[in-house]
Amino acid sequence: MEKRKLGFWEIWNMSFGFLGIQFGFALQGGFMSRIFQTLGAESHDIPGLWIAAPLTGLIVQPIIGYLSDNTWSTRFGRRKPYFLIGAILSSFALFFVPYSSTLWIAAGFLWILDASINISMEPFRALVADKLPDSQRSYGFVLQTLIIGIGTWIASNLPWLVNKMGFEDTAAPGVIPEYVKIAFGIGALVFLISILYTILTTKEYPPKDLEAFKSQKKENTFFKDLFQSLRLMPSTMKKLGVIQFFSWFAFFTMWSMATPALTEHIFNAPAPNKEAFNFAIAGQQEAFDAANKLFQTASDKVGSAMGLYGLSSMAFALFLTFYAAKRSVNRKYVHMFSLVAGGLGFLLMGVIKDQSMLNVCFLLIGLSWGSILSMPYAMLSSSVDENKMGMMMGLFNMFIVIPQIIAALGGVNSLSRLFGETAIAPMLLAGSSLVLAGISNFLITEERVIKG
Structure with a gap:
């Protein structure tokens, strides 16, 4: 069956669920380290606590x-059942994670949350390739990125907004402030509603040959399909894997370390260590509360600044949406430029000392984020078998989660030392990694993949 070109609102509807998915990712990425620190984690422990996230992606997405x-299913479709299951589980985890009373509970909720988000997210990537002809793939993935940018910006600023509405920003030692809990609750609701919107407004194409599909389904097994897909992995996918490795190492470093790095380096307000205070001595509780308030306020500012990378990725995606609607996009050079720009944003953090310049840094990083969420998938979808799109998108996720696992298992802590022992060193590592990702685009040479 020949795929027809879809209009803007049809693509918008099928991609709208990504608003909720990004609410989950932005709240997780912007505030989990803060939750870990509030519960007593030291800065050097944080990457290890994050390991649940990439490990779940490595396992869940190919499955x-x-x-x-x-x-x-004629009633439920192909990808939509997985959207719904993931949305229900993600909303549950988002609501309860800020109520964690200990580090191990918070780490466990992170595991559940990331697994659930992955259940929803992977089919969304495949849905674009299912529904759109090759000539609209760049357009479809860029429009997804526009919605992701909107979600990132709003969700990153939710705790700040709820705080401004009058909810408490202070709490007892080891307790998450009330306004953070409310923000996560709102995120849970948005996640579920946005996924339901896509499910109710989007129809999926049936397999081209339903009888052949049923016959093939009987013959297929997961491991047979997995090993066949690995063996037949196109060279373009492997080259994109190199780019993805450096890109996602950089962003994992940011998500796990931006709060401890920037609260100390920019705002001189690191998380107070409870062990350093003797609460039996008069004045120590007040001193802890004052230091904790400074840390929570600085964390809000870092979260708001991080939200700007969602805003600039949204603006970048909006520009590309208008451009890609009428013309082909040189995916290779767009991606190269964007990654290098984001790398410079991270590297600039080493020489700045104020909020306004931090905002500029995250605006540059947003160009990278906007491209990472669209260009690699557009290039990949032009190089793989459409009948295996879900599996190949899941396997492509290996190049996202493996660098994050390496980062979590000591890569961030050990490689950051190349840039000194200061709090900002992990951000300099992230910048260098993004620049390497940009340069790696020279590996992509296939014309059809580059132009779409």
Whole structure:
């Protein structure tokens, strides 16, 4: 069946669920380290506490890709059942994670949250390739990125907004402030509603040959399909994997370390260590509360600044949406420019000391984020078998989660020392990694992949 070109609102509707997915990712990325620190984690412990996130992606995404490739229901479709399951689980985890009373509970909720987000997210990538002809793939992934940018910006500023509405920003030692809990609750609701919107407004194409699909489904097994897909992985996918490795190492470093790095380096307000205070001595509780308030306020400012990378990725995606609607996009050079710009944003953090310049840094980083969420997937979708799109998108996720696992298992802590022992060193590592990702685009040479 020949795929027809879709209009703006049709693509918008099928991508709208990403608003909720990004609410989950932005709240997780912007505030989990803060929750860990509030519960007593030291800065050097944080990357290890984050390891649950990439590990779940490594396991979950290929499985969900395989299952959605081999699912078809005239009532529920192919990808939509997985959207809904992931949304329900993610909303549950988002609501409860800020109520964690200990580090191990918070780490456990992070595990559940990331696994659930991955259940929803992987089929969304495959849905674009399912529904759109090759000539609209760049347009479709860029429009997804526009919605992701909107979600990132709003969600990153939610705790600040709720705080401004009058909710308490102070709490007892080891307790998450009330306004953070409310922000996560709002995020849970938005996640579920936005996924339901896509499910109710989007129809999926049936397999081209339903009988052949049913026959193939009987013959397929997960491991057979997995090993066949690994063996037949196109060279373009491997080259994109190099770019993805450096890109996602950089962003994992940012998500896990931006709060401890920037609260100390820019705002001189590191998280207070409870062990350094003797609460039996008069004045020590007040001193802790004052230091904690400074840290929470600085964390809000870092979260708001991080929200700007969602805003600039949204503006970048909006520009590309208008451009890609009428013309082909040189995916290779757009991606190269964007990654290098983001790398410079991270590197500038080493020489700045004020909020306004921090905002500029995150605006540059947003160009990278906007491109990372669209260009690699557009290039990949032009180089793989459409019947295996879910599995291949799931396997492509290996190049996202493996660098994050390496980062969590000591990569961030050990490599950051190359840039000194200061709090800002991890951000300099992230910048260098993004620049390497940009240069790696020279590996991509296939014309069809570059132009779309």
